[in-house]
Amino acid sequence: MKKQIVALAxxxxxxxxxxxxxxxxxxxxxxxxxxxxxxxxxxxxxxYLITSVREKVLLQNxxxxxxxxxxxxxxxxxxxGATGLAVFQCYEQRCxxxxxxxxxxxxxxxxxxxxxxxxxxKRKVATYxxxxxxxxx
Numbered sequence: 001m002k003k004q005i006v007a008l009a010x011x012x013x014x015x016x017x018x019x020x021x022x023x024x025x026x027x028x029x030x031x032x033x034x035x036x037x038x039x040x041x042x043x044x045x046x047x048y049l050i051t052s053v054r055e056k057v058l059l060q061n062x063x064x065x066x067x068x069x070x071x072x073x074x075x076x077x078x079x080x081g082a083t084g085l086a087v088f089q090c091y092e093q094r095c096x097x098x099x100x101x102x103x104x105x106x107x108x109x110x111x112x113x114x115x116x117x118x119x120x121x122k123r124k125v126a127t128y129x130x131x132x133x134x135x136x137x
Contacts, residue, residue, distance in 0.1 A: 026104060081101055087131075094120055096113075096117045
């Protein structure tokens, strides 16, 4: 009986470890028609799957390879529609991923500014550019 209780407790613990991260995760698929940067990493135009898990935002390319990661904070106050939203701050020709909004989440994620973005922001005024996300297939 004691062995069964211990086994049941271990199974419950493992299920809890697997389920908890999935609850905090949200994904947005977006087609970016221009070059942009995330966390001092330049990325080409293309299709990206943006996943946020707690304070981390991960970008995967169309082949499923993780190409960038950035830290983020929760942000509120934006309407995102049915599919979600990716917001970029652009300074003339340089664009930086700024926010990610999932339609199933109350709050979005605001990425921390990279060193390069901070330098550019001192000299230029940003223009915000939002891309609607696509439905995941």
